[in-house]
Amino acid sequence: MSWFIAALRKTFNFSGRSRRKEYWMFILFTFIISVILTILEMALGLEFNENFGILTTLFSLILLIPSLSVTVRRLHDTGKSGWWILISLIPLIGGIVILIFTLKDSEPGSNKYGPNPKKAAI
Template sequence: MKWFILAMKNSFNFTERARRKEYWMFILITSIISIALSIFETSVGLEFTEDVGIFSTLFSIILIIPSISVTVRRLHDIGKSGWWVLINLIPIIGQIVLLVFTIKDSTPGTNVYGPNPKEVV
């Protein structure tokens, strides 16, 4: 949960680096909360349509900027420009490339985007 809160605090920080752990813990906690909200909405009947719930929609809207931010900072950690996040717009291949980028280990030492967060800790 600590890493999710850290990612949320850095929601508007698009300049530094994010460790793999920060990125993947953010994705994990976001997924768990989304699943829990979906189950809750289905059981209570708080859905706009069959698949779209009120709380899930609000949660997704709230997480747009933090998700982009943590992904850009993750790309910075491997030495890539944040603009690489746009590769996600290419169907299938874009998602695979972005997945490979987010799995890669950090660039050792300091790069253009700052010091390695692993070494700072």
């Protein structure tokens, strides 16, 4: 949970680097909270229609900027520009490319986006 909160604290920080653990823990907790909210919506009948619920829509809107920032920092950690996030707008192919980039290990040492966050955490 501390990695999720750390990513939220850096909501408007699109510079620097985020290691894989920070990125994937953010994704994991976002998924878990979304599932819990969906179940809660179904139990309380808080759905707009069968595809959208009030709580999950609000949660998604709140996490839009933090999700973008942690993804940009993750791309920076692999040595890619944050602008690569725009490739996700291409259906299927874009998502696969972003998945591959976020699964890659950090660039060793410092890169043009800052020092390696793995070395700082050890």
